[in-house]
Each structure stands twice: as C-alpha cells, then as structure tokens.
Amino acid sequence: MKSESxxxxxxxxxxxxxxxxxxxxGNAAIPEMHRxxxxxxxxxxxxQFADSFALAQLTPGxxxxxxxxxxxxxxxxxxxxxTTLAMCGPTSVLAFFxxxxxxxxxxxxxxxxxxxxxxxxxxxxxxxxxxxIVSVADYSWVxxxxxxxxxxxxxxMRVHPLWAFAVAALLGLAGLV
Amino acid sequence: xxxPADAPAVPPAAPPxxxxxxxxxxxxxxxxxxxxxxxxxxSLSGFGGVLAWARRMMVERRRWFTAEQFNEAxxxxxxxxxxxxxxxxxxxxxxxxxxxxxxxxxxGLLGPPMILITMVGAIYAHYGDLPALRRVxxxxxxxxxxxxxxxxAKMARPLFANQFKNPFKNWGAITPLIAIVTFVTIGxxxxxxxxxxxxxxxxxxxxxxRNQAMRR
Numbered sequence: 001m002k003s004e005s006x007x008x009x010x011x012x013x014x015x016x017x018x019x020x021x022x023x024x025x026g027n028a029a030i031p032e033m034h035r036x037x038x039x040x041x042x043x044x045x046x047x048q049f050a051d052s053f054a055l056a057q058l059t060p061g062x063x064x065x066x067x068x069x070x071x072x073x074x075x076x077x078x079x080x081x082x083t084t085l086a087m088c089g090p091t092s093v094l095a096f097f098x099x100x101x102x103x104x105x106x107x108x109x110x111x112x113x114x115x116x117x118x119x120x121x122x123x124x125x126x127x128x129x130x131x132x133i134v135s136v137a138d139y140s141w142v143x144x145x146x147x148x149x150x151x152x153x154x155x156x157m158r159v160h161p162l163w164a165f166a167v168a169a170l171l172g173l174a175g176l177v
Numbered sequence: 178x179x180x181p182a183d184a185p186a187v188p189p190a191a192p193p194x195x196x197x198x199x200x201x202x203x204x205x206x207x208x209x210x211x212x213x214x215x216x217x218x219x220s221l222s223g224f225g226g227v228l229a230w231a232r233r234m235m236v237e238r239r240r241w242f243t244a245e246q247f248n249e250a251x252x253x254x255x256x257x258x259x260x261x262x263x264x265x266x267x268x269x270x271x272x273x274x275x276x277x278x279x280x281x282x283x284x285g286l287l288g289p290p291m292i293l294i295t296m297v298g299a300i301y302a303h304y305g306d307l308p309a310l311r312r313v314x315x316x317x318x319x320x321x322x323x324x325x326x327x328x329x330a331k332m333a334r335p336l337f338a339n340q341f342k343n344p345f346k347n348w349g350a351i352t353p354l355i356a357i358v359t360f361v362t363i364g365x366x367x368x369x370x371x372x373x374x375x376x377x378x379x380x381x382x383x384x385x386x387r388n389q390a391m392r393r
Contacts, residue, residue, distance in 0.1 A: 018370065018371075019258060021258060021370045021371050022258050023378070024255065026259070026260040034367075047311075050314070050315070051311075053318055054314040054317040054318040055294070055297050055298075058297075060289075061221070061291075062220065062261075062262040062287075062290070065287075068291050069294050069298050072294075072298040073298060077295060080291065080294075080295050080298070084291055088259065088263050088283065088287060091259025091263065092259070092263060092279070094258065095268055096267050096268075096279060099264075113389045116389075117378070117383070117384065117386070118256050118381065119336065120352050120353065120355040120381055121355060121374065121378055123333050124356040124359025124360040124363065125360075128360050128363040128364025130326050131360075131364035133321065133325065134322045137318045144319070147322045147323040149323065150321075150322075150327070152327075153323075154323065154324050154328075161324055164324065165321070168316035169313045169317050170316075172312035172314070173313050
C-alpha cells in the first residue's frame with residue numbers, strides 16, 4: 001500500500017471523470033475501473049478486482065461502494081475517503097442542479113428523447129460490466145452454472161437476490177466452486 | 178446490500194402530470210436529522226433491493242413523497258450519471274430541505290457503508306489469501322454476474338422486441354445496434370469509457386430525437 005499524495009491525486013482525477021460517464025448506476029463504471037486500475041495502473045490484480053467486487057456486493061450500501069475499497073487498497077484510509085468523494089461529488093452537484101431544473105422541465109419533448117437515447121447505452125454498459133466480472137473471476141464450470149442459474153432465477157422467479165448470494169457463498173465455502 | 182438487479186431498471190415513460198388539486202394539509206417533511214437517519218437505514222438494510230426499501234419508507238410509511246413524485250425522481254436518477262441512490266439522496270434531500278438536506282442524506286447513505294467496507298478491506302488485506310474466503314468470493318461474484326445478466330435481459334427484451342418488428346423503418350435497428358456496439362467496445366475490446374460514450378451518447382440521443390420527430 002503506497003499512500004503518497006501523488007496516487008491520491010491520480011485516484012481523485014480518475015474517479016471524478018469516470019463517475020460522470022457512469023450512465024445507469026455505479027456498476028456501469030466497472031469495465032472502466034478494471035481497465036484503469038488493473039490494466040493501466042496495476043493497482044490491483046484481476047483476482048483482487050474480482051474479490052473487491054464480491055466484497056462490495058456482500059457489504060450493505062450502494063453499488064458504487066466498491067470504489068471505497070479500491071481507494072483503500074491503493075492509499076489506505078485517505079485513499080478510501082478521496083476516492084468515494086471523487087466518485088460521488090461531481091455527480092451529486094450535477095444531480096442537485098438537474099433535480100431543481102427538472103421540476104420546471106418535466107414533460108418537455110427533450111425529456112423523453114433524452115431518456116430513450118440513453119437506454120440502449122445503459123443496456124450495453126450493464127452487459128459489458130457482467131462480462132468483465134465473469135472474465136476476471138477464476139471461472140470453473142460450477143461458477144458458470146451459478147451465473148446462469150442466478151440469471152434464470154432472477155428472470156423467472158420472485159426470489160430475493162440475497163438468497164442467490166447465500167447459496168453461491170455456501171457452495172464456495174464447501175469447496176465446490 | 179447493493180445488487181446489480183436493482184441498478185438501472187428502465188424507467189417508464191413519464192406520464193403527463195395529472196392536474197391534481199393542491200393537498201389541503203401541508204405534506205409531512207423530514208428534518209435534517211431524519212434525512213440522515215433514513216438514508217443510513219436505507220443504505221444499511223437495503224439488501225439487494227434498495228429501491229423497494231426506499232419506496233416503502235418514503236411513500237408508504239412516512240408519506241414524504243407521493244408515488245408519482247417518487248417515480249419521477251427515480252427515473253431521473255436512473256438517467257443521471259453516477260450511483261442511482263446517490264443521485265436520489267441528493268434530489269430527495271434538496272426537495273425536502275435544500276442543499277443542507279442533500280448533504281445530510283448523502284452523509285447518511287455513504288457514511289456507514291464507507292466505515293463498514295473499510296473494515297472489510299482491512300480484514301481482506303490480512304486474510305484475502307485464505308482459500309475458503311477466495312472460494313466464497315468467487316461464488317458471490319458468479320452470482321452477481323448472473324444478476325447483471327438478468328438485468329440486461331429485462332432491459333433489452335422490450336427494446337429488441339419492438340425494434341426488430343420493423344428493422345428498416347425509422348432506423349429501428351439502430352437502437353439495438355447502439356446497445357451492441359457499446360457492449361463490444363467496452364466489454365470485449367476494453368476501449369476507454371469516456372471515448373466511447375462521447376461518440377455514442379450524442380448519436381443515440383440524436384436517433385431518439387429523430388424517431389420522436391418522425392412519429393409526429
């Protein structure tokens with residue numbers, strides 16, 4: 001763990017910019033975080049990235065709390081704080097102003113077209129995130145079966161996602177994954 | 178817990194605001210401290226379904242938001258960049274108590290999970306190499322990837338079903354193509370996100386505007 005101010009500035013700059021392109025929620029930025037943190041900066045290995053994602057899923061809180069974990073890994077507690085603020089600060093300011101303006105603009109023509117234009121991009125980004133998560137995990141046949149079974153259950157049954165995590169964690173603990 | 182399944186649900190087309198009579202009594206409004214407490218509670222107990230929990234809390238139990246206000250605010254949050262719940266905390270906090278309310282809601286949403294995940298990170302730094310922990314995390318990541326795929330399928334179904342009926346009318350096939358190009362460039366080719374989005378978002382919004390104009 002290196003906690004130089006240099007890496008704090010790099011962390012802040014990267015997450016501040018990336019957050020503004022995370023269309024469709026924190027998970028939309030997963031591929032970009034992986035590209036930068038693993039492939040370019042070598043802050044984490046593929047395995048550590050996959051683990052961070054899983055730990056963030058298991059910890060209560062919003063999806064994007066994975067950035068806190070990456071920041072902590074790179075630069076300790078200052079890294080965790082700086083990264084979280086960078087990920088949430090710029091988008092919060094944007095949400096503040098858009099939220100106020102939208103009370104005036106609701107129903108305007110651009111409102112609908114803007115939304116419809118973003119939907120296919122959000123779909124593509126979510127699919128990309130799932131692909132990146134699959135590609136960094138140590139994949140076995142059992143893990144692949146868990147992925148497919150969870151997708152099927154979420155699509156066709158009304159089961160709480162927590163159950164899928166619990167079963168998957170138990171299968172892992174039993175040494176089957 | 179956060180889960181991919183509750184991330185970007187396709188928001189319904191916003192219905193025109195119905196002309197309702199103003200409510201006779203002033204609707205209840207949370208204090209700054211209540212904003213902090215409610216978002217901390219949502220954040221910490223929203224296992225897998227933050228959205229459902231937030232709706233129950235704000236619309237049904239406390240009646241701070243009507244169902245319409247909630248849907249409208251949440252649809253907006255899904256389209257804004259960044260975390261959906263982060264955006265929701267800002268917009269809800271602002272409408273209730275101005276900028277200070279937004280800060281209190283954000284602090285409630287992010288503070289407790291930040292402390293928790295930092296503790297998790299410290300534990301992982303020591304025990305991350307334990308084989309049992311590794312296997313548990315692999316299983317969880319596999320399940321989370323499955324939830325994301327389900328989200329993709331749910332969002333993509335209406336898009337692909339509607340557009341492929343008339344693929345050459347109104348550039349109909351372009352919208353699914355935009356989803357596929359985004360997926361391939363980001364998920365397979367690992368191109369930089371800002372680069373791809375700066376090209377594809379204006380293009381996609383342009384197509385949507387054009388289709389809207391054609392329908393009139």
